[in-house]
Amino acid sequence: MAVQRDDPYGPFNFRVTITPGTGAEIKAAFSDVSGMNAEITHADYRVGSDPVNHVRKIPLMNKAGDVTFKRGLVGSLDLFQWLKAAKDGTIAAKASIVIELLSEDRSATVATWQLTNARPQKWTGPTLAAKGATDVAMEELVVVCEDIVYA
Template sequence: MATLREDPYGPFNFKVTISPASGGEFRGGFSDVSGLNTEITHADYREGTDPANRPRKVPLMYKAGDVTLKRGLIASLDLWNWVNQVRRGNMDARATVVIQLLSEDHAATVASWKLINARPSKWTGPTLAAKGGSDVAMEELTLVCEDLEFE
């Protein structure tokens, strides 16, 4: 699904959709998504008859990194309820999370990342300060997932 073009896309047009395994869907007006990555571990291997005096790098397992979502605190308990399911030991509290990068006119998805079997691992509430001003109360949710797909 990734669209080829010469100029890079800006990181500010995106949509996040969380689809719990139990059904339903909620969309977040998130201001930040960070941590989209995958890491492949390698082992050094050298057999006795290798002519080179160095090991080969053999790929082993891979894993997806933790992804952090941030949004302004709103009058919705959807994220907190999901966190609470995991806190109470609900093994079925996993979800598919789709992060779509949109074109400048929001007409098309130009890239998409899918977190498979995602679960909350950390929720951070807002910092509250009586100084006034124009700051927004933010909540932060860190997700772990079993796999990451990119299209």
């Protein structure tokens, strides 16, 4: 887990593990993970007899943002099988996704985020163009989740 230090960690060493309801881990490597956020909505409330002239903020619902994963197109079909299970409405499509930030030498996990009841929302295939021999075919997967927990 994280240790006390003055220098922030770099975002380039991380590991993603997707475990659908079937229990079989999806083997997928990603170059980018973005969109991790949590939001708590509040309501303004004031009792007429309050001695101060301002509202109280009462916490209501909380929600997790959609998380986007990007990777180079590979031959593994694990991710597509999970996407198909979600399209078919299978309860096994609900997954636990664990994102681990690793130290510079990859010897220790310094931060962990867990996405609960995650499901695919959108898949975007690569842009195919004959002009760039140095480009990589990239695909994008957006998932929704019910909660993001920092562990």
